[in-house]
Amino acid sequence: MKAMRAVVGIFATDRNTEGEARSQARWRRAATIAMLAAIAAAIVVGGITTPNFLTFNNLLVVIRNASITGIVALGMSYVTLSGNLFALSAEELAILSACVFAWLMHAQFGLLASLAATLLLAAASGAVQGGIIALGADPIITTLAFGALFRGCASLVSENKNIALGSKAAEWLGTGRPLGVPTQSWAFVILTLAAWFVIENTRFGRLLLLTGANRAAATATGLRVGEAALVAVTLLGIGCGLVGISAAAQFGLAAANLFAGLNIDVVAAILVGGISLRGGQGSPIQAALGATFIALMQNFMLLHDLSTGVRMTVVGCLVAAATCAFHALQRSRA
Amino acid sequence: MQGEDTLLRMHGIAKRYGSVAALQGVDFTLRRGEVMALLGENGAGKSTLVKILAGLERPDAGTIEIGGEIVTLRSPGQSLRAGVAYVTQELSIISSLSIAENICLGGGDDHFVWTQARLAAKVRPFLALVGLGDIDPGLAAGSLSLAQQQLVEIARLLSRDARILILDEPTAALSDAEIEKVKAVVRKLAAEGRSVIYVTHRLGEVFEIGDRVTIFRNGRSFDPAPVKDLDIDELIEHLLGRRLDQMFPPRGAGIGPVAMSVRDVIAPGLAEPVSFDLRRGEILGLAGQLGSGANAIVKAIAGAEPRRGGTISLGGRPLTLHSVRDAIANGIAYCSDDRKRDGIFGVRKVIENLTAPSLTRISTGGLLSGRRENELATQLAGFFEIAVGRLGSQAGKLSGGNQQKVALGKWLGIEPSILLVEEPTRGVDVGARAEIYHHLRTLAERGLGIAFASSDNQEVLGLADTVATFFRGRLVRMAAAETLDPEELLRDVTHPASTEAGGAR
Numbered sequence: 001m002k003a004m005r006a007v008v009g010i011f012a013t014d015r016n017t018e019g020e021a022r023s024q025a026r027w028r029r030a031a032t033i034a035m036l037a038a039i040a041a042a043i044v045v046g047g048i049t050t051p052n053f054l055t056f057n058n059l060l061v062v063i064r065n066a067s068i069t070g071i072v073a074l075g076m077s078y079v080t081l082s083g084n085l086f087a088l089s090a091e092e093l094a095i096l097s098a099c100v101f102a103w104l105m106h107a108q109f110g111l112l113a114s115l116a117a118t119l120l121l122a123a124a125s126g127a128v129q130g131g132i133i134a135l136g137a138d139p140i141i142t143t144l145a146f147g148a149l150f151r152g153c154a155s156l157v158s159e160n161k162n163i164a165l166g167s168k169a170a171e172w173l174g175t176g177r178p179l180g181v182p183t184q185s186w187a188f189v190i191l192t193l194a195a196w197f198v199i200e201n202t203r204f205g206r207l208l209l210l211t212g213a214n215r216a217a218a219t220a221t222g223l224r225v226g227e228a229a230l231v232a233v234t235l236l237g238i239g240c241g242l243v244g245i246s247a248a249a250q251f252g253l254a255a256a257n258l259f260a261g262l263n264i265d266v267v268a269a270i271l272v273g274g275i276s277l278r279g280g281q282g283s284p285i286q287a288a289l290g291a292t293f294i295a296l297m298q299n300f301m302l303l304h305d306l307s308t309g310v311r312m313t314v315v316g317c318l319v320a321a322a323t324c325a326f327h328a329l330q331r332s333r334a
Numbered sequence: 335m336q337g338e339d340t341l342l343r344m345h346g347i348a349k350r351y352g353s354v355a356a357l358q359g360v361d362f363t364l365r366r367g368e369v370m371a372l373l374g375e376n377g378a379g380k381s382t383l384v385k386i387l388a389g390l391e392r393p394d395a396g397t398i399e400i401g402g403e404i405v406t407l408r409s410p411g412q413s414l415r416a417g418v419a420y421v422t423q424e425l426s427i428i429s430s431l432s433i434a435e436n437i438c439l440g441g442g443d444d445h446f447v448w449t450q451a452r453l454a455a456k457v458r459p460f461l462a463l464v465g466l467g468d469i470d471p472g473l474a475a476g477s478l479s480l481a482q483q484q485l486v487e488i489a490r491l492l493s494r495d496a497r498i499l500i501l502d503e504p505t506a507a508l509s510d511a512e513i514e515k516v517k518a519v520v521r522k523l524a525a526e527g528r529s530v531i532y533v534t535h536r537l538g539e540v541f542e543i544g545d546r547v548t549i550f551r552n553g554r555s556f557d558p559a560p561v562k563d564l565d566i567d568e569l570i571e572h573l574l575g576r577r578l579d580q581m582f583p584p585r586g587a588g589i590g591p592v593a594m595s596v597r598d599v600i601a602p603g604l605a606e607p608v609s610f611d612l613r614r615g616e617i618l619g620l621a622g623q624l625g626s627g628a629n630a631i632v633k634a635i636a637g638a639e640p641r642r643g644g645t646i647s648l649g650g651r652p653l654t655l656h657s658v659r660d661a662i663a664n665g666i667a668y669c670s671d672d673r674k675r676d677g678i679f680g681v682r683k684v685i686e687n688l689t690a691p692s693l694t695r696i697s698t699g700g701l702l703s704g705r706r707e708n709e710l711a712t713q714l715a716g717f718f719e720i721a722v723g724r725l726g727s728q729a730g731k732l733s734g735g736n737q738q739k740v741a742l743g744k745w746l747g748i749e750p751s752i753l754l755v756e757e758p759t760r761g762v763d764v765g766a767r768a769e770i771y772h773h774l775r776t777l778a779e780r781g782l783g784i785a786f787a788s789s790d791n792q793e794v795l796g797l798a799d800t801v802a803t804f805f806r807g808r809l810v811r812m813a814a815a816e817t818l819d820p821e822e823l824l825r826d827v828t829h830p831a832s833t834e835a836g837g838a839r
Contacts, residue, residue: 203697209682210690216676220638221690221744222662281681 031274035289038272042296050303058299060182064250066295067188070288071243072262073269074195075236077287080270081199082228083212083279084139087129089147090240091262096150097122097244102163102254111169119241125150126237133233134226143233147263154256162253174250184246188288191239195284208232213280261312268315269294271322294318341366341529342387342498347396349382356382357393360555362548364498364531369524370558371540372533373573374550380533383550384500387531388420389413400498419491420500427483429476433457436475437490460489464519481512485519492523499523500531505539517543537569549573581768582796583775585815589799590614593783594666594752596635599644603630605807607644612752612783617774619798619815620787621827626804628787629671632754635785636668637661648751662691667745671756671787673734677741680730684720685711687729687740692747710747718743718773735766742770746777753777755786759793771797791823803827 046053072090079087097118104114129146133139157163165171176183199205204227211218211228218225248254273290275282294315301311342364349357357379364370374380385391387398389407398405400416407413413420427436434453437460454471461467464485469478475486484504491499501520505513520530520543532544540547546558549572556572593614598607604627612618622628633639635646637655645652648664655661661668670676679687688711689696696706711725718739724732729740738759745753758774759767774797778784788794794801795815803810803826810826 201702203693203700203702206686206690206693206702210679210686213679213682214676217679218690220658220668220670220676222659223690223693224659276681278681280679 032286032289035273035286035293039289039293039296042293042300046296046300046303050300053300053303058303060177062295062299063185064182065299066292067182067184068243068247068259069262069265069269069295070188070291071184071191071239072236073266073273073287073291074191074284075232075239076266076270077195077273077275077282077284078199078208078232078235079139079229080275080277081212081279081282082208082232083215084133084229084232085277085279086140086267086270087143087233087236088140088263089129089143089150090236090266091259092147092150092154093122093125093237093240094244094247094259094262095256096125096154096157097241098248098254098258099154099157099163099244099256101245102165102248103157105165105167105170105248106163111167114170115245118245119238122237122241122244123234124237126234126240127230129237130230130233134229139229151256158254158256160256162255164253165248166252170249171252172249174246174248174252184250187242187246192284192288199284204231209280211280212278260308261315264312264315264319265294265298266291268319268322271319271326277323277326339365339367341401343399344383344387345397345399347383347386347393347398349386349391349393355553357386358553359396360550360553361557362555363558364529365546366529367524367527368545369520369530369532369543371544371547371561372531372550373537373540373547373569378550379553379555380550381502383555384420384502384531384533387413387418387498388500389418390420414494414496417495417497418500419494419496419498420502421484421487421491421504422502427475427478427487429474431475432472433461433469433475433478433486434471436486437461437471437493439490457489457493460493461486463492463522464489465515465522479512481515484512484516488519488523496528498529498531500533502533504532505534537566540569541566581771583772585799586615586617586775586779588779589616590781593649594635595645595647595650596631597645597647599631599634599646600642601630601634602639602642603627603807604634606809608809609644610802610809610812612785614751614781614783615778616783616799617778617797618783618785619794619801620785620804621789621791621794621801621823622787622804623789623827625806626789626827627807627809628789628802628804629756630807631804631809632668632756632785632787633670635661636666636754638668638670662748662750665748665751666754667691667748667750667752668754669741669745669756669758671760673737673741673761678729678737681728683726684715684729684732684740685725688714688725688744689747691744695747714743714746717746717776719769733766734761735770738762738766738770739773742773751782753782753784755784757788757790758786758797759790767793789827791820791827795820795823 052058072094076086076090079085100121101114101118104117105111109117125146129143132142173183178186199209207223208228210221210223211225215225247258269290270287271290272293273286275286297314298311301314340363344360344362347357347360347362360379360383362383372380372384382391386393387407389410389412392408398407405416407416407418410420428439431439432450434450434457437457438453450472457471458467461469461471466482466485466489475483478486488499504516520532524530534540541561544561546560547564548558549556549569551573590613592611594612596611597609599609600607603625608627608631610618620628620632630639634641637658637660641655646655647653653664655664658668674680679690685707689707692710696703696710712722715722715725720736720739720743724736729737732740742755759770762770774784795818798815800812801815801818801823802812803823805827
C-alpha cells in the first residue's frame with residue numbers, strides 16, 4: 001500500500017486547477033461587474049449628452065421597457081441555460097397574448113377570467129413548443145415556425161385592428177405605480193430574484209444547468225433531460241404572457257404590431273449579459289442586467305431621434321459582435 | 335548522432351490539454367527508409383505526437399524539421415504537402431464510393447470531371463504498390479475487407495507522394511492473415527526508401543517489423559533504440575517504468591453469491607447471445623478489442639443500447655431495462671468509455687458532477703440543501719481521493735485521471751450494487767490509474783459486483799478476478815485471471831481461432 005502511494009505521489013498532476021477555478025469565478029464576477037459598469041456608463045453618458053434622459057418621466061419609461069425586455073429575457077435565459085439556444089417565438093407569443101387578453105376584456109369576460117385564460121394560453125403555447133424541443137427537435141426551427149403561427153393567430157384575433165380593453169382595473173395593471181414604481185418593474189425585480197433562486201437552489205434548477213452543460217451526460221446520469229426544455233420554454237411562455245398582458249393594459253389596447261424588435265432585444269440581452277450559448281453556464285441575473293443595458297441603449301437612441309432602422313441596426317451589430325466575441329473567447333479558452 | 339539520412343527531426347515538442355501535459359519537451363527523429371515503432375501506454379503521448387506531425391494538433395512549443403528544413407504543420411493539408419501522411423485507427427474510407435474515388439478524394443485532381451476509367455488508370459500503380467494490383471478500382475470500397483480498406487487508405491497516401499507514413503495501430507481490428515498483409519506492405523514501403531512511423535500496442539509487432547523503437551511514457555520520450563538490441567522484458571520495463579505488481583491491488587478473497595446473472599443477452603454489436611454471472615465482490619474483466627462485443631454487452635446491461643433478447647436478473651429477480659434510468663433505478667451504475675461525451679459535465683463544478691445522480695438525496699421538496707450536497711460530495715471525493723479543494727473547480731479543467739475519478743465517484747452516491755465501466759483508465763495517467771484500480775478493488779471488497787470492458791490486456795489481467803474474452807461479437811471464454819497468461823489472453827482477443835480447441839467457455 002505504502003509503496004503504491006509513494007508511486008502515486010510521484011505522478012501527481014494538475015496542481016494548478018484550484019487557481020484556475022478561482023480565475024474562473026473571477027472572470028464571471030468580472031463579466032457581471034463589467035455589465036454593471038456599462039449600465040452606469042450608459043446612464044452617465046446619456047445624462048450628460050441627452051436632455052430629458054435623466055428626467056423622472058423618462059426614467060420611468062426606461063425602467064418599464066427594461067422590465068418588458070427583462071421579463072422575457074429571464075424566461076429566455078432558462079431556455080439558453082438548458083442548452084436550447086433561443087426560442088424565437090417570444091415576441092410573437094407576447095403579441096398573441098396581448099391580443100387575446102384585449103379581445104377577452106373587450107368581450108366582457110372580466111379581468112380575472114381574462115388574465116387566467118391568457119396566462120394559461122401562453123403557458124400551454126410554451127409547453128407545446130418545449131415538448132417538441134424536448135423530443136429532440138431543433139429549437140430555432142421549431143420556435144420560428146410557432147412564431148409565424150402565433151403572429152398569424154394574433155392577426156386573426158385582432159383582425160389587424162386595435163382592440164380596446166375599456167377597463168379601468170386593467171389599465172391600473174399597466175400604468176399603476178405601487179410605492180412609486182411601475183407594476184412591470186415590481187414584476188421584473190421579483191421575477192429576477194425568483195428565477196435566480198430557482199436556478200441556484202432547486203433540484204429543477206440543477207437539472208436545467210446539468211442538462212444544458214452536457215445533455216448526453218445528463219441522460220447517462222439518469223436525469224430527465226426532457227423536463228429541462230419543457231419547463232424552460234413553458235416558463236418563457238408565461239413570461240411572454242405577462243408581458244403581453246401588461247402592454248395591452250398599459251396602452252388600453254392591443255394590436256398585432258406591438259413589441260417590434262423584442263426577439264432581437266432579448267437575444268441581445270442574453271448575449272451581452274454573457275450567458276454561454278452552449279448552455280449550462282450563466283445566471284438569470286446576467287440576463288436581467290443585459291436587458292437593462294439594452295433598454296437604456298434603446299431609450300438613448302430614441303431620445304436622439306434615431307429612427308427604428310438605425311436602432312435595429314445598432315442592436316443587430318451588438319448581437320453580431322457579442323456572438324463573435326463569444327466564439328473568440330471559447331476558442332482562446334479551449 | 336544522426337547522419338545525413340535523418341528525414342524528420344522533432345525537437346522540444348510540448349503540448350498541454352488544459353492542465354494535462356500530454357507532451358513535455360519530446361525529441362523524435364526518423365531516418366529515411368526505416369520503420370520506427372512508437373510504443374507507449376494509453377495517454378503516454380504517442381498519439382499526440384503523431385497528431386502534431388499530421389497537422390491535427392498544434393504544439394505549444396518545439397520545432398519540426400523535414401529534410402533539413404523547418405516546417406510549420408498547422409493543418410492536415412500542410413502536413414500532406416510536407417510529405418507526411420497519417421492513417422488513423424478509425425478508417426476514413428467512404429464505403430459508397432469506388433476504391434479509385436476513395437484514393438483520389440481530396441487529392442486536388444486537376445480535372446473538373448472524373449471518369450471511372452481515368453481514375454482507375456491513375457490509381458492502379460498505387461494499388462499495386464500495396465498489393466492490391468489485382469482488384470478492380472471501380473468496386474465500391476465498402477465491399478473490401480477491413481485489411482483491404484486499410485491498404486486502400488495507405489494507397490491513398492502514397493498517391494499523395496508521402497515520404498513519411500504514420501500508421502496508427504493499423505492492425506487493431508484485423509485478423510491474422512490480414513495483419514501479415516499489412517506488415518508486408520509496410521516492409522516493402524520502407525525498402526523503397528519511405529519512412530514509416532508505426533504506432534502500436536503490441537510488443538510482438540515491434541520486433542517483427544520495427545527497425546528502431548521510440549518509447550513514450552508520461553508525455554516524455556526515450557531516445558530511439560534499435561530493435562535488435564532490445565528484448566521484450568526491457569521493452570516492458572521502459573514502457574511501464576516500474577514493476578507491474580505495484581500498479582494493481584491484490585485480489586480480493588471475499589467473492590460472494592451471484593449478484594447479477596446475464597442470460598442469452600443479444601444486442602447490437604453481439605453476434606451471438608451472451609451469458610455470464612457476476613458475483614458480489616467480484617471484478618469481472620471483459621477483454622476485447624474494438625468491436626469485439628465486450629463494450630456492447632456492457633452497454634446492453636446498462637440500458638444504453640437496446641437489448642434484443644435475453645434476461646438480466648439481479649439477486650434472482652429479472653429486470654426490465656429499457657433505459658439508463660431503469661438501470662440506475664435498479665442500482666446498476668454505468669460509466670461509458672467516452673468521459674467527455676457523457677461522463678462528466680465539463681463546465682460545471684466538480685461538486686455538482688459528484689451529486690448529479692443523487693439529486694433527490696440532497697434535496698427536500700425540490701429544494702437543494704447546500705449542507706447535504708457538501709457532505710455527500712466530500713464523502714465521495716474522500717473515497718476517490720479527489721482533493722476537497724477542487725470541489726469548486728470546473729470538472730473539465732481537471733486532469734484525465736481526476737475527471738475519471740469524478741465520473742466514477744459520482745455513482746457511489748446512488749449506492750449501486752453493480753458497477754459497469756468501459757475502459758476504466760482511458761486517457762488517464764499512470765499514477766491515477768493505480769489509484770483508480772485500488773478504489774475499484776475497495777468497492778468490490780465492500781460487496782459491489784464490478785464488470786469492466788477493456789482493450790488493455792494488462793489492465794484486465796491485473797485488475798480482474800475473472801476474465802471473459804470477447805472476439806467479433808462472441809464471448810470466447812471465461813477464466814480465472816490467475817490461470818491466464820498474457821500471451822494466451824492476447825491470442826484470445828486478437829485471433830482466438832489459433833487457440834487450442836476446447837477454449838470455448
